[in-house]
Amino acid sequence: MVAPDTLRVVRCGGSALCGARAVFSADSKYLLCASGDFVKVYSVNTEETLRLMGGHADLVTGIQLNPHNHMQLYSSSLDGTIKLWDFMDGILIKTFNVGSKLLALYTLASAEDSVFVVIPKNGERDTFQLVSVKLTKGASQDLESKELSVVLDDVGPSMKHIAFGREGAYVVSVKGVNLQVYFFKRKLLNRFSLSTVKTKGDNRFSCVVCHPTEDCLATGHADGKIRLWRNFHHKKEYTYSALHWHHDIVMDLAFSVEGTRLLSGGVESVLVQWHNESSCQKDFLPRLGSPIEYISLSSDGALCCTLHTDNRITIINSNLRFSRSIQGLIKSRDVKTGLVVDPRTKALVLNGEPGHLQFYSLQSDQQLFSLDIVQRQYIHEAGLKQSDLVKVAFSAQGTWLATVEESEEVTDPELQLKLWFYHEEEQSFQLNTRINTPHDNHITDMCFRDMDELGDDSLILVTTGRDCVFKVWVMVEDTDPEAQQSVSWTCDFVGSYHNYQATNCCFSEDGSLLAVSFEETVTVWDSLTWDLKCTFCHPPGNIRKICFGRLTCSKYLIGTTDYGFLCCWNLLTCALEWNAHLNVVVLQPDPLSEHIAAVSWLSKESSLFVFKPNEPRPIYIQRNLCKEKILLAAFVPRDEPEMISSEKYLWLRKSQPFFLTDTQELMTLSTKSLEERLTPSSKQLAVEESLPVTPFSLLLGKHRRQQAQEDIDLGKPVVHNKQEQASPAVKELLHTPAHVLPSASFLCTIFINSLLISKENKSAEEVADEVEMESEKAEDDSDEEDVTAMEQEDTSHMELLGEMPCKLSKSQEKELRRIRKTDYSWISAF
Numbered sequence: 099m100v101a102p103d104t105l106r107v108v109r110c111g112g113s114a115l116c117g118a119r120a121v122f123s124a125d126s127k128y129l130l131c132a133s134g135d136f137v138k139v140y141s142v143n144t145e146e147t148l149r150l151m152g153g154h155a156d157l158v159t160g161i162q163l164n165p166h167n168h169m170q171l172y173s174s175s176l177d178g179t180i181k182l183w184d185f186m187d188g189i190l191i192k193t194f195n196v197g198s199k200l201l202a203l204y205t206l207a208s209a210e211d212s213v214f215v216v217i218p219k220n221g222e223r224d225t226f227q228l229v230s231v232k233l234t235k236g237a238s239q240d241l242e243s244k245e246l247s248v249v250l251d252d253v254g255p256s257m258k259h260i261a262f263g264r265e266g267a268y269v270v271s272v273k274g275v276n277l278q279v280y281f282f283k284r285k286l287l288n289r290f291s292l293s294t295v296k297t298k299g300d301n302r303f304s305c306v307v308c309h310p311t312e313d314c315l316a317t318g319h320a321d322g323k324i325r326l327w328r329n330f331h332h333k334k335e336y337t338y339s340a341l342h343w344h345h346d347i348v349m350d351l352a353f354s355v356e357g358t359r360l361l362s363g364g365v366e367s368v369l370v371q372w373h374n375e376s377s378c379q380k381d382f383l384p385r386l387g388s389p390i391e392y393i394s395l396s397s398d399g400a401l402c403c404t405l406h407t408d409n410r411i412t413i414i415n416s417n418l419r420f421s422r423s424i425q426g427l428i429k430s431r432d433v434k435t436g437l438v439v440d441p442r443t444k445a446l447v448l449n450g451e452p453g454h455l456q457f458y459s460l461q462s463d464q465q466l467f468s469l470d471i472v473q474r475q476y477i478h479e480a481g482l483k484q485s486d487l488v489k490v491a492f493s494a495q496g497t498w499l500a501t502v503e504e505s506e507e508v509t510d511p512e513l514q515l516k517l518w519f520y521h522e523e524e525q526s527f528q529l530n531t532r533i534n535t536p537h538d539n540h541i542t543d544m545c546f547r548d549m550d551e552l553g554d555d556s557l558i559l560v561t562t563g564r565d566c567v568f569k570v571w572v573m574v575e576d577t578d579p580e581a582q583q584s585v586s587w588t589c590d591f592v593g594s595y596h597n598y599q600a601t602n603c604c605f606s607e608d609g610s611l612l613a614v615s616f617e618e619t620v621t622v623w624d625s626l627t628w629d630l631k632c633t634f635c636h637p638p639g640n641i642r643k644i645c646f647g648r649l650t651c652s653k654y655l656i657g658t659t660d661y662g663f664l665c666c667w668n669l670l671t672c673a674l675e676w677n678a679h680l681n682v683v684v685l686q687p688d689p690l691s692e693h694i695a696a697v698s699w700l701s702k703e704s705s706l707f708v709f710k711p712n713e714p715r716p717i718y719i720q721r722n723l724c725k726e727k728i729l730l731a732a733f734v735p736r737d738e739p740e741m742i743s744s745e746k747y748l749w750l751r752k753s754q755p756f757f758l759t760d761t762q763e764l765m766t767l768s769t770k771s772l773e774e775r776l777t778p779s780s781k782q783l784a785v786e787e788s789l790p791v792t793p794f795s796l797l798l799g800k801h802r803r804q805q806a807q808e809d810i811d812l813g814k815p816v817v818h819n820k821q822e823q824a825s826p827a828v829k830e831l832l833h834t835p836a837h838v839l840p841s842a843s844f845l846c847t848i849f850i851n852s853l854l855i856s857k858e859n860k861s862a863e864e865v866a867d868e869v870e871m872e873s874e875k876a877e878d879d880s881d882e883e884d885v886t887a888m889e890q891e892d893t894s895h896m897e898l899l900g901e902m903p904c905k906l907s908k909s910q911e912k913e914l915r916r917i918r919k920t921d922y923s924w925i926s927a928f
Contacts, residue, residue, distance in 0.1 A: 114429070124397055169186050171183045194233055194242075272304075314357075371418055399416055448490075456468050485512065513541065531586045533587070568594070574588050596616070602642075609625060620633065643657065688753045691751075
């Protein structure tokens with residue numbers, strides 16, 4: 099049961115994954131990355147979100163492994179704190195309060211008690227400095243660490259603008275067209291500028307990285323060039339060479355572990371690998387989907403990771419081969435489709451890449467798949483009028499999908515209505531019908547009739563448009579012998595009301611009524627005869643959103659207006675039941691209950707009101723739901739009803755609400771923390787799984803699995819060695835955090851006892867008999883088969899009589915076998 103006061107607003111997904119460079123664990127099995135104000139731990143092999151570490155109050159701007167303990171992680175945030183985590187167990191070890199916004203984080207093995215951060219310079223706008231933070235030691239979990247030492251002034255705010263040289267001997271910073279190198283031991287600062295160099299192109303620095311073994315710098319520039327700097331210990335004798343392939347800004351650079359290869363990425367969505375600092379020797383990995391924001395390498399050099407601007411993580415092998423892809427919520431320029439729930443997968447469906455629908459899993463915070471709707475190449479160039487996806491609707495069971503795409507023309511848009519059918523065998527949507535110009539102007543809304551889809555006559559699609567009509571689309575048999583499908587869609591009815599623009603539409607729960615709003619008026623139609631039954635109006639202001647009540651409240655119709663009114667009409671009396679003065683921007687009914695959620699926007703504050711249409715007083719109010727403006731909402735049905743004790747939160751029992759803000763981040767109201775919402779199996783990071791696997795152990799494990807499978811196929815019983823079964827004592831020892839374990843002397847007895855084999859009740863004589871029986875087994879195979887069959891037959895008869903055969907001892911079985919081997923064929927002569 100859940101306590102009444104545990105309901106809270108949590109950010110549940112959609113945060114940018116490219117806020118800082120990702121970090122591989124020391125064994126390259128886990129990938130850690132910043133996601134909003136959380137730190138996520140992904141499995142490199144399964145792409146699963148294994149852990150979500152939350153504690154920062156603002157965006158995480160940097161993550162780095164602890165150079166002295168690779169099981170620990172430092173994270174910095176705009177909230178002014180540095181946190182030390184045990185990411186294997188998800189435990190927050192320490193919080194260091196610096197007292198200033200932290201924009202980037204760096205760690206060095208040579209600096210034991212210090213880290214480096216980028217902070218704003220006091221009293222100056224858009225000016226930043228690199229400082230060293232002395233991490234305070236103490237028993238408390240929260241410590242003040244405000245002992246700062248300035249290392250460099252006038253640095254860039256991004257972590258890509260600063261890099262540390264080999265063994266931490268120097269630090270390099272780039273900003274604008276200026277480069278500065280500070281040598282720690284000599285306390286020498288050298289500055290270089292490209293402004294006086296007579297070269298073509300934009301010389302501004304975009305990123306910098308240091309060679310791991312040599313005194314060499316690689317810098318990226320806005321014109322797509324890469325410069326390799328050497329001999330920068332001297333102000334006048336420095337040299338650099340240039341590499342050029344990128345046609346636009348170089349977003350990030352990374353040297354391989356040995357320093358023989360240089361990786362670069364930019365807006366071309368191509369990862370370039372340069373060999374031996376030569377422009378002639380380079381390899382490419384193209385078509386990565388979107389511009390590359392960051393590049394990271396594992397400590398063993400086996401894997402590379404790229405973070406992209408569309409919230410995608412790509413894991414690449416050392417031979418520049420694609421390995422894995424983790425796709426988060428793609429942040430589209432404008433979510434025109436709304437927030438729709440796929441009835442089949444319970445995934446959120448909304449605009450993704452241009453012309454695509456993304457199916458987003460709320461459980462894993464990853465994209466399930468993307469459906470290409472427009473099926474045209476999108477050209478990333480400003481000013482071009484291209485088609486995009488604007489409307490989407492699912493049928494009740496998710497069998498049919500309707501989409502609307504239109505060009506960006508304002509006066510005469512190019513419209514297409516497409517109907518997609520879900521094929522069970524292929525597990526994908528396939529295009530069934532394409533309708534060109536379904537309306538003469540923009541389509542404003544679209545909905546299916548939610549009834550039993552077993553009968554084709556019951557499935558109806560309604561669209562509304564600015565051409566002042568609504569259209570009813572039905573399925574008909576396709577008589578074309580060359581058609582690949584048996585049914586197609588066609589227009590069955592066109593309705594209008596006083597030449598007003600049709601803006602919204604929705605069906606009642608039983609599908610018998612259709613409500614269509616025409617500017618200030620709501621019309622109700624009979625879905626069988628298409629007769630107009632009644633109209634409702636609440637001036638001033640146009641109708642913004644409408645929906646029917648459900649279950650016990652199905653006789654009510656709810657609507658909101660532009661002038662800030664929430665209205666409830668009674669369909670039986672055809673009169674206004676009640677109204678409230680509320681600026682509702684989102685109106686979303688729960689498909690499994692009578693509850694309706696209304697989100698208002700007033701004084702830069704989003705508030706939530708949950709009510710039933712038969713009761714004008716809300717049953718739940720959440721003021722200041724979030725700082726951002728909520729644009730869309732959706733109720734997602736739960737797999738199982740949640741156990742909730744408080745009547746105040748019973749409306750959350752069957753469905754869970756999700757809200758999309760104007761920054762395209764997902765919020766929800768939950769009685770569980772985000773860590774608890776992850777599956778228990780995915781949260782457990784076993785220590786033994788993080789150990790490197792040798793080739794011999796892989797070979798031995800494969801052989802054992804094959805042998806076990808052969809035994810199962812042959813019907814042999816699988817015998818498990820008790821020593822191979824991990825005891826509870828050993829599991830507890832391995833999974834318990836080190837800092838809470840008792841002393842080794844206390845654990846020694848428990849550990850030794852767990853390795854002992856339990857004694858079985860066997861005498862020495864019986865053991866000797868077993869050895870002798872094994873030696874005679876080869877001779878007795880043929881006889882054993884016959885005897886076994888006879889014994890089984892005799893046993894079955896005895897069981898029918900209610901008797902159980904007595905069990906023979908080992909010596910008796912041996913004597914019986916000897917008697918059976920005796921030849922009695924001489925008796926046949928008599």
